[in-house]
Amino acid sequence: MNRFVLFLVLFPILAFGVRRPTAAEQKALTHGAEACVVFRVIDVRDRPVEKALVEGNFWNDTRKGNPYSMNTDSNGVCVVTRTCSDDYHFAVTKEGYYRTKGRKVLWNPNFISIKDGKWQPYGATNTVVLKRKVNPVAMCVAWNEARSSLPDEDCLIGYDMKTADWVMPWGKGKTADFFIRYVRQVGTNRLEIKSTLTIAFTNVLDGVYRMKTDDSGSAMRTVYKADTNAVYARTLAFVYDRTAEKINTDTYLTPDDYLVLRTRTECDGHGNLKKANYAKIVGKLAITRENKLKIRFYFNPNENDPNLEADTTKNLLNPRDLGFPP
Template sequence: MTFNKWLKLSLLIICTTRCAGGFTTVKVKVVDQDGLAIEGAEVFAGGQLGVDGENIKDLTDKEGVFRTIGRKNLAVVFRVNKEGYYQTKLRTNKNLQNLIIELRKKKKPTAMYAKTHILRFPKKQASIGFDFEQADWVAPYGKGSTAHIYFNLDGEYVDMWNHHSELNITFPNSLDGIIEVSKNTSTSEFKFPYLAYSQSYKNSLVLKKSREGLESKRLLNYDESALGYIFRVNTEINSDGEIINANYGKILGYINTSSQVKKKSAGAIRFTYYYNPAPNDRSLEFDWRENLFRDLEHEEKVYEP
């Protein structure tokens, strides 16, 4: 019997015989995205654990199970890792006697252009092409060469309590488009689908935001808590209408718009995007070590997969 297993057993016996009134057994099962048990996953549990309230770290057994003891009714912070999987973090005080935590496999981490970007508009009420690879407007407003997507911003900013903005997003090709992805319950660091969808893209999207007066609430026609968007661009079809070429990517979270006019800008948007330049590759798993952008500023760098 290893020291960790002996210690774990001793603590469980102590909890059962001496202090059962204030403690409870904590049992966690770690599974993959298909529900299969994962042996050897490292589970860090932080909170009021053990007899002395220490943090506990151990590996899951052959059944994918991690056990310890914890004080009743207090939340535990779990951090679960294993090579070849995306990390999962979870803070909970529910179902601690039979908790299931999912680790999602790393299937195809991919090199992409990924950046948190502030895009300032040269003019209002104009559809201007944006190049994902250059992270800039196309000519004559920037150094971009390919209009992957068009942005059109309109609005007015009086002060933080009185403003409105409307962002129209369109695409150059009929089968290009965008899909909103709703927030899910996953606690994995990678929450998006592994692959971009093959259909159901909308060729346009309108995002509206407004507030009228100090006592009013912000009005939005979109969900700020959504996971984000998946997009398809550069779509080419054959004579039968079948897609023969396309590029895919995603936007993390919502697109924050501002109609506040500043120097050399008619408003701005801020968004985090990932663009996969490999034709017909629908992978949405970003390998942050293979960002195709170089020399990004700290606030522009993206580490989420």
């Protein structure tokens, strides 16, 4: 019986899309209602982080909203109570950790979000994970998108991450960390496109694997270290296939993707890995319509060091190109 009633309640919502706010909710959305949030700040091992600075603003029907700024206690907790009419944002920082930030919307179409004039669930815990700064190293970083012109289509061309350029004779690069091949076909409509970008590796133990970035809101969005035991693929192809009206396939990197690379490998006489460099390509690997390579990468120049945590105060490629996340 209860399940039947639940079904009847849910069905109108599902059949007719997102529900409208109730009168009480609408009043709260317009003029605000009291919200209580319990911030619980932990590290990646679930240990509380004391004296973390939690600051932000609760959106409100005023010019300045409702800002807040407080430190967590020994349990990593702080409680914020403010009037709020829409959403709140937060940023958590502490020396020795990467900042984590985020935003939460208080109105939820899936349940009644106001009770007794207060946002529900009142006192909900917002668990925020702070990631430590472990051992950031200076890297060759192309953050503002190294944009070398693609010398040619449909052939493999080597790219050197240490110089952010194609290898000779196409550029000034000396050692190919990977090879790129790009093919694009355009139909009668300029949005009828099929393109394939292949990244390939020639050294036996060079390769790449693909990951999703951390979505917790931390500035540290990738793994700290490359997995030296992972399976590194020798080729990886990205496909974009669409008509004027619809995208059929798009496997190119999104801002939430990254690649981990192992390059410049050398083996001993038994085929064991002797030397390698590690790198990551984050969120962008594409060819523009002007045929330029658009790429954001971090290359660790230290041999046999799988560390992928970049020192954000240094850029061995271009000292003036900073502002990148770790």
